[in-house]
Amino acid sequence: MKLNSVERAMMNNPLRAAHQHRREAAWFRRLAGGDLxxxxxxxxxxxxxxxxxxxxxxLGAQQVTAFDLDDSMVELARKRLHGRPVSLSVGDVNAISQPAASVDAVVDFGIIHHVPDWQGAIGEIARVLRPGGLLLFEEITRHALEWWAFRALTDHPRENRFEADEFAAELGRHGLHGTGTLEHRAGGALFVGAARKV
Structure with a gap:
């Protein structure tokens, strides 16, 4: 699902960017056991x-391939990342255009909870990861999505949502196994973790 105007404002501001650069990057670096x-x-x-x-x-990656369902966001990303080693496109996590076993790592900055068929998205992520490849993720729980503010101000799928343990179980069904304990943040509203493809 595309973000509504409230979500766009929440995600596209300097505070969110600073949080990603400092806190989330540190979480992912630690979960990855170093850089990429x-x-x-x-x-x-x-x-x-x-x-x-x-x-x-x-995180030190050499190359990034990235996509978004929203073409206007992809255009903003193109302007921001001009001249960087990044390939951008409009795309859907349920039909990733990358070949099988073609990427070393996948990063999810809180996207999968927006996807109605989140299990299919995990299957696609597993497909494009090479053996030994790493998934780093930050996600929002079903419990948090039921809070009044989320229900009133944001557009998320209402059915088929997940808690951290259900998310981890689905990863395992697709051959993605955790590298440690899932870490809960923001009073249990968020969880972060890492999983490797076996």
Missing amino acids: AGQHVLEIGCGRGVGAEVILDR
């Missing part, structure tokens, strides 16, 4: 390009 130096990384749901910037500048 020399790796080809796929970012799902690139928005205006801050995540790709983080992947390059904070």
Whole structure:
């Protein structure tokens, strides 16, 4: 699902960008056991390009391929990332255009909870990861999506949502196994983790 105007304002502001560059980058770096130096990384749901910037500048990736369902966000990302080693396109996480086993890592900055068929999205992520490849994720729980503010101000699928343990179980069904304990943040509203393709 595309973001509504409230979500766009929440995601496309300097505070969110600073949080991604500092806190989320630090979480992912620790979960990855270091940086992603020399790796080809796929970012799902690139928005205006801050995540790709983080992947390059904070996590040390060599190359980023990124896509978003919203063509206006992809245009903003193109302007932001001009001249950087990033390939951008309009795309859908349920039909990723990358060949099978073609990327070293996938990064999810809170996108999968927007996807109605999130299980299919995980299957696609598993398909494009090479054996031993890493998925780094930050996601919002079903419990948090039921809070009044989320229900009133944001557009998320209402059915078939997940808690952290259900998300981890689905990863396992697709051969993606956790590298450690899922970490809960923001009073349990968020969880972050990493999984490798076996």
